[in-house]
Amino acid sequence: MCIMHSLHSHIAFLLSIICGEIIGDIQPIPSVNVRIVGGEISDIRDIPYQVSLSYNRFHRCGAVIIDRSWCLTAAHCLLNKNELLEESLMVLKAGTNELYSKGIEHQISKMIVHPQYDSRSFDYDIALIKVMQPFNFTDKVNAVELPAQNWHPHSNTIATVSGWGKIKYSTKEISNVLRKVEVHILSPGVCNEKYPSFTPRMLCAGDLENDKGSCQGDSGGPLVSCGKLLGIVSWSVDCGMKEFPAGYTKVSKMRDWIRRETDI
Ligand SMILES: *[C@@H]1O[C@H](CO)[C@@H](O)[C@H](O)[C@H]1NC(C)=O
Numbered sequence: 001m002c003i004m005h006s007l008h009s010h011i012a013f014l015l016s017i018i019c020g021e022i023i024g025d026i027q028p029i030p031s032v033n034v035r036i037v038g039g040e041i042s043d044i045r046d047i048p049y050q051v052s053l054s055y056n057r058f059h060r061c062g063a064v065i066i067d068r069s070w071c072l073t074a075a076h077c078l079l080n081k082n083e084l085l086e087e088s089l090m091v092l093k094a095g096t097n098e099l100y101s102k103g104i105e106h107q108i109s110k111m112i113v114h115p116q117y118d119s120r121s122f123d124y125d126i127a128l129i130k131v132m133q134p135f136n137f138t139d140k141v142n143a144v145e146l147p148a149q150n151w152h153p154h155s156n157t158i159a160t161v162s163g164w165g166k167i168k169y170s171t172k173e174i175s176n177v178l179r180k181v182e183v184h185i186l187s188p189g190v191c192n193e194k195y196p197s198f199t200p201r202m203l204c205a206g207d208l209e210n211d212k213g214s215c216q217g218d219s220g221g222p223l224v225s226c227g228k229l230l231g232i233v234s235w236s237v238d239c240g241m242k243e244f245p246a247g248y249t250k251v252s253k254m255r256d257w258i259r260r261e262t263d264i
Pocket of ligand 1: 136
């Protein structure tokens, strides 16, 4: 009990470092030789549902297009110390590989954070964002498919996570170019064993042999397999370490909530 508790506190502490301070001091770097941990440079045409969410002109998180008017992201991306961020300072950028050059910018008209979001455990870490001007779908801007309510992927399913996040935990710079990496979805049993605070609203995914995965700045972005959005980047201990698979919000558990809020 005591050991469980202290392990939990330790993980919660690490999580708060990773998921807490995701704005402000992060600066873009102009090099193309940078990556999501262990990944490769991607093309937005392969991931046209990937968008960047910026706050006060700084990239803050990823987000995912699910419809002409709506995106999904992580709840923690829209909050600062449990206060909703200022809508007018947020911009979604679609249709670009490079964060700090091109892209189509969208103002935001509405944000809906899941009412059961728990900032301590990262349970229900999901939110909806409505854009003022609908997306015009092209080869670079498009919606991802959602899974059915309660659908569960087979363990070891390969999925792709993408974003402009940091290439390793110990750097300050995020990536200016979109990156992606393939990870394995692990069984709930394995995830529960690693993380005492793991819940049925989460997936954990990683690579048990190589250091691969998502990092700071990737939060809110997509984990996709066979064209379906299985997860939203939510939390990690350090970044992409093989010992610590990252946590994702399980989108299939949120399917009915999304329908209730958006009619999608
Ligand atoms: C989408 O296309 C319409 C018609 O061409 C245009 O008026 C509108 O500004 C476009 N929206 C965006 C976000 O580019």
